[in-house]
Amino acid sequence: ANMLGVRREGVTVAAGKLQENGYISYRRGHITVLDRVGLEAEVCECYDVVKKEFARLMSDVRQRQGSQ
Structure with a gap:
């Protein structure tokens, strides 16, 4: 919640909906993705x-590390 800048309750509600749809398993702050394709289609x-x-930035980092 802190990283997203939202209230904890909002994360709990969103995670609950994703769990109801079978995309994730959510319990006490631990999230397991059960259906990545379905989850990506939903977001x-x-x-x-x-x-x-993210991939572009990481490739830049890898290139810089390789040139050291």
Whole structure:
């Protein structure tokens, strides 16, 4: 919740809905992804944007580490 800037209750509600749909298993702050394809289909388009940006940034880091 702190990392997302939201209240804990909001995370609990969202995780509960994802669990009801069978995408995750959620218990006491531990999350297990059960259906990654379904989960990715359920989330907003920003997930793909963030995933691509993360890959780009990590490739930059790996390139810099390889040149040291």
